[in-house]
Amino acid sequence: MANVLLIIFTISLLYLGIAHRLFTYIKILAFQGVLLFGIAFIELIQINIANLTFVLLETIVFKAIAIPYFLNYVIKRNRITRDAEPYLPNFISLIIITLIIITTFVLSNAIADERISKIYFVVALSTLFTGLYIIVTRHKIITHVMGYLVIENGVFILSLAVGNEMPMLVNLGIMLDIFASVFLLGIFVNRIGDVLKDVDVDQLKNLKD
Amino acid sequence: MISFILIIVASIFFTGIIIRTKSITSGRKGPGILQPMKDIFRLFKKGAVYSKTTSFIFQIAPSVYFASVIMAILVIPFGQYKGMISFDGDFVFFAYVLGTGKFFSIISALDTGSSFEGMGASREALFSMFAEPAFFILMGSLALLTGHTSFQQIFASLHFGSYISYILGVMATFVLVMITLVENSRMPFDDPKTHLELTMVHEVMILDNSGFDLGLILYATNLKFAMYGALIANLFMGSFPLYLTIPIFLGIQILFAIAVGILESFTARFRMNHNAQYILALSSVTLLIFLGVLLVLGQFS
Numbered sequence: 001m002a003n004v005l006l007i008i009f010t011i012s013l014l015y016l017g018i019a020h021r022l023f024t025y026i027k028i029l030a031f032q033g034v035l036l037f038g039i040a041f042i043e044l045i046q047i048n049i050a051n052l053t054f055v056l057l058e059t060i061v062f063k064a065i066a067i068p069y070f071l072n073y074v075i076k077r078n079r080i081t082r083d084a085e086p087y088l089p090n091f092i093s094l095i096i097i098t099l100i101i102i103t104t105f106v107l108s109n110a111i112a113d114e115r116i117s118k119i120y121f122v123v124a125l126s127t128l129f130t131g132l133y134i135i136v137t138r139h140k141i142i143t144h145v146m147g148y149l150v151i152e153n154g155v156f157i158l159s160l161a162v163g164n165e166m167p168m169l170v171n172l173g174i175m176l177d178i179f180a181s182v183f184l185l186g187i188f189v190n191r192i193g194d195v196l197k198d199v200d201v202d203q204l205k206n207l208k209d
Numbered sequence: 210m211i212s213f214i215l216i217i218v219a220s221i222f223f224t225g226i227i228i229r230t231k232s233i234t235s236g237r238k239g240p241g242i243l244q245p246m247k248d249i250f251r252l253f254k255k256g257a258v259y260s261k262t263t264s265f266i267f268q269i270a271p272s273v274y275f276a277s278v279i280m281a282i283l284v285i286p287f288g289q290y291k292g293m294i295s296f297d298g299d300f301v302f303f304a305y306v307l308g309t310g311k312f313f314s315i316i317s318a319l320d321t322g323s324s325f326e327g328m329g330a331s332r333e334a335l336f337s338m339f340a341e342p343a344f345f346i347l348m349g350s351l352a353l354l355t356g357h358t359s360f361q362q363i364f365a366s367l368h369f370g371s372y373i374s375y376i377l378g379v380m381a382t383f384v385l386v387m388i389t390l391v392e393n394s395r396m397p398f399d400d401p402k403t404h405l406e407l408t409m410v411h412e413v414m415i416l417d418n419s420g421f422d423l424g425l426i427l428y429a430t431n432l433k434f435a436m437y438g439a440l441i442a443n444l445f446m447g448s449f450p451l452y453l454t455i456p457i458f459l460g461i462q463i464l465f466a467i468a469v470g471i472l473e474s475f476t477a478r479f480r481m482n483h484n485a486q487y488i489l490a491l492s493s494v495t496l497l498i499f500l501g502v503l504l505v506l507g508q509f510s
Binding site: 003007008014097101 | 489496497
């Protein structure tokens with residue numbers, strides 16, 4: 001069952017590659033949060049109850065509700081335009097993300113280690129690289145934070161693969177979430193909007209010779 | 210034989226159900242289920258008018274297109290029963306017979322010398338080209354999963370055992386539905402109801418066809434819908450007895466028609482220049498199916 005959720009997670013990465021609007025990105029992030037909740041529930045059912053409750057609450061409340069809601073609020077508040085504005089066309093993004101998935105698949109096949117659960121490894125690694133790719137190819141700072149959140153989801157999946165033996169790693173993965181929220185707060189507090197804000201354009205109108 | 214008869218039966222009501230669903234969701238009563246077939250019969254009674262700039266290709270193209278769809282239907286099996294033609298690797302035959310028909314419809318559109326039709330033909334060729342790898346990777350992965358290479362053997366030995374094969378079935382259904390919409394030029398990729406030549410894809414290619422030829426092309430569209438519906442139904446039939454598979458077949462066809470109707474009522478079409486990337490996304494999804502098959506086979510565990 002966890003494999004099914006992981007494959008759906010990978011499809012959501014492909015969708016991330018061809019999404020146009022920031023709100024679509026937010027929806028995908030929320031959906032990934034719900035998927036991670038499911039995966040964590042199936043995978044970590046054996047660890048002690050307090051820790052499990054903490055992890056599950058973190059995924060469903062923090063990843064699936066709080067961060068998307070706050071991102072939405074920040075975009076509205078700072079009046080960020082709703083286009084994602086990639087440097088490369090989405091068509092090329094799609095091909096590159098597909099290549100990333102194939103490469104990680106081949107790579108993990110080459111490693112051939114008994115201790116690694118390969119499907120987790122493939123999904124986690126391809127999520128990591130997709131997040132990096134999104135950070136590199138998008139204009140806006142808010143999309144950089146979203147790319148960071150995707151990377152962080154990848155780290156979370158990787159920690160889930162060994163979560164039964166080392167629950168500590170899962171908690172460390174969650175620490176990254178809190179780090180990402182500090183980023184978000186930074187954008188919110190400093191009101192970093194688009195490069196050309198609406199206000200600036202209004203000021204340009206006052207120019208006279 | 211049985212699949213051929215059932216696909217013909219399904220093709221009679223398929224478009225009618227789509228139109229009826231669209232009417233009901235927009236609050237109208239809508240025409241009867243058989244209205245598209247009545248329109249086609251009306252066209253069959255008419256003669257055709259040919260432009261003076263066209264050559265014989267324009268006159269034979271609708272017949273070739275129709276014949277190619279019929280040939281493709283002959284290959285489709287029904288559960289464990291073979292189609293009328295069945296041999297190893299017949300899914301390649303299936304894809305390229307349809308390709309031949311598409312080629313003739315494209316050159317007949319170019320034959321008219323209209324700039325709009327050339328544009329539509331170019332788009333149609335591009336979209337089918339992007340949909341083709343998705344179909345081949347999908348059928349290739351199913352062939353790898355079952356170890357057979359003909360439609361009938363693939364579908365007869367396809368069984369869902371583990372969780373991963375369920376997701377493979379769901380993804381295969383999704384890909385086949387999207388391929389159907391691309392091949393038939395339906396809503397998310399092309400709007401069959403549009404009245405502007407610049408935004409048409411398939412509709413603009415048949416602007417110069419009239420009477421009997423137009424009837425053939427329209428009926429071939431119905432047949433193609435029922436054909437892909439039959440492929441999807443085959444994924445779920447397995448080796449059940451006949452009294453179970455016929456209701457499954459008809460039920461899936463009706464569900465598919467209603468799903469297409471609902472999709473057409475509630476989604477806007479994609480922007481023309483973004484269509485290619487959405488169609489290519491299908492190939493990426495089928496690649497995931499392929500990796501999933503590798504997982505099931507234990508080539509990679």
